[in-house]
Amino acid sequence: MARVTIREIARRAGVSKGAVSYALNGQPGVSEETRARVLKVAEELEWVPNPVARQLSVARSETFGLILARPAQTLSEEPFYMAFVGGLEGVLSERSYALALRTVPGSEEELAAYRKWSREKRVDGVVVVDIKADDPRIPLLKELGLPTVLVGDPSLSEGLTCVWTDSTTAMGEAVDHVAELGHRHVARVAGPPDHGHVWIRDQAFAAATRRTGLTAEVVHTDFSGDQGASATRQLMSSATPPTAIIYDNDLMAVAGLSTLGNLGVRCPDEVTLIAWDDSALCRITHPTLTAMSHDVVGYGAEVATRLFDLLEGAEPAAHLYSTPKLQTRQSSGPPRR
């Protein structure tokens, strides 16, 4: 079956190509009568628009881009991204937009990929994750003029649109929870310090422990399960080990829990564990993990919506999506005296 084009519709409806285009796009310039006739013919012929041809005219790609600068293997271990991508996707598909997803090994390649996308007009906008302090991507994207939504804190966004979750408040809540249970010495197993949200949580952790009068220590990792485990081992081997540990993601918390098991330390009797980024993992461990929970799918959807707003002319702005809420489970409890 040959492809149906508007030229064919025009021929059958006895009008010009231009009139068909107006009719199908709901634009003025044709009578209601003609419009109805054209629509009927289009329906009969099962016409569908050719997005490539449209793109060539209107110079839009109807695609958003997302680049993840991590090796594929480690991505698979972080539940966050798949959920986030799912959230983006839900909003995009409503408007027939596609998501171009790329994984690149490092920062250089990521910058090059934005340049390429911009020049080839492959994407109408991009979503940028894992914002770092003085992130080189921000000036580049400004220079390219590519509509951008940053997933991260307004303090790092340098005037670009961003969507953020309030880690500071959430961290306060987590530390309060630990303090109220009666703990006096708390540790934080954090991600890499050059990640913006890690840095922000570092600050919030310092402030909250100061406020509640807890003694505190921080170990930085690369977010992997392996390093979560070794950080936990390191903390517990100290002369004065913490009685509560707050992890920066759920994978490390699970690893930490196992490490405690290895060491013969009981949770929550001897040590309280709290995870960040609640996922199914937190519910299947034994004991189940108390976590700072937020809706990652919804987060992705919010980001996509803001990117559409930007295309429609919205001014850059910072949008608070939500504040992670403490989800209390079995892994947190009062310290054993």
Add this chain to the structure above:
Amino acid sequence: MARVTIREIARRAGVSKGAVSYALNGQPGVSEETRARVLKVAEELEWVPNPVARQLSVARSETFGLILARPAQTLSEEPFYMAFVGGLEGVLSERSYALALRTVPGSEEELAAYRKWSREKRVDGVVVVDIKADDPRIPLLKELGLPTVLVGDPSLSEGLTCVWTDSTTAMGEAVDHVAELGHRHVARVAGPPDHGHVWIRDQAFAAATRRTGLTAEVVHTDFSGDQGASATRQLMSSATPPTAIIYDNDLMAVAGLSTLGNLGVRCPDEVTLIAWDDSALCRITHPTLTAMSHDVVGYGAEVATRLFDLLEGAEPAAHLYSTPKLQTRQSSGPPRR
């Protein structure tokens, strides 16, 4: 800066548009001298091809499609897909192909999405996962004539190209391992029976236990951690509980391990656990999980390569990617007498 087109290059190099096209594409029809001149001008002007314009001419989209028919939330919990997508991506980006990734809630929507992609020529080919027995997607994709690579067993592929891992052999290896350790009663916590690879493993499990003289039982689940836990509880509450359990993915194995902890059953002393789809999860639990391990990133890469082969005229064929290998860790051991 205005966009640079081949027309501009042609003007500056003093040749026609057609000649420029030949020169840039390395096709015959221009002298080496002219080609060099055109290339030089193109370089100076920083010309990049407009993929949309090319697509309109050559009727190719330079995009492959992948549809995942699961809610975004559950996807995030299965490490498999992110790794698989990463593997696809690696091969695609080498050839400047893009991956169109869609998540849909169910089977109907998936079929509709293939129809739409095919009519709009949005994709040059598709990768299909989670093949079921009598899968309705197979006749549809044949009808649409969309180049397709199935991720699944040749016995289900109905003549389309497929890439598979040899679950049958792997299951035999897993059961042998259990038998050699001295177990007499083994259980399998399986995924949904309508999934092709689940069905194949069911058959293989039955054959292997028969061959080794073990008594066997199977519980079917939806692959989720929750159901992995409840299946484990159900198995262990029997009058004659198994002393070894083989799970269909790693998430359920982790959940099963936690359940044993809840029940006060020790692993591996009392029960041996084996996971499928080795990921970081299997290494961070305590005890670490014995798993049937295979390279999911490489699997994705292989699938992408086969899809390119198909576009280049390869005949449909079944390709064995690899056989999952037993990765022995702490969770398997001889049964306590």
Add this chain to the structure above:
DNA sequence: GGACAGTACTGGACCGGTTCAGTGACGACA
């Protein structure tokens, strides 16, 4: 020296839409 082949190029159709300038018919208004 004429037929023929091969090389290096030109010009233009084409892909399938969007969009703009122009046109004819009609009604309203001075």
Add this chain to the structure above:
DNA sequence: TGTCGTCACTGAACCGGTCCAGTACTGTCC
């Protein structure tokens, strides 16, 4: 009655490439 504006529509340019048919020129061979 002439002029103007509006409506409904046409025709063609345009987006930026690909690719085919045609042409001019050179060289070869009989």
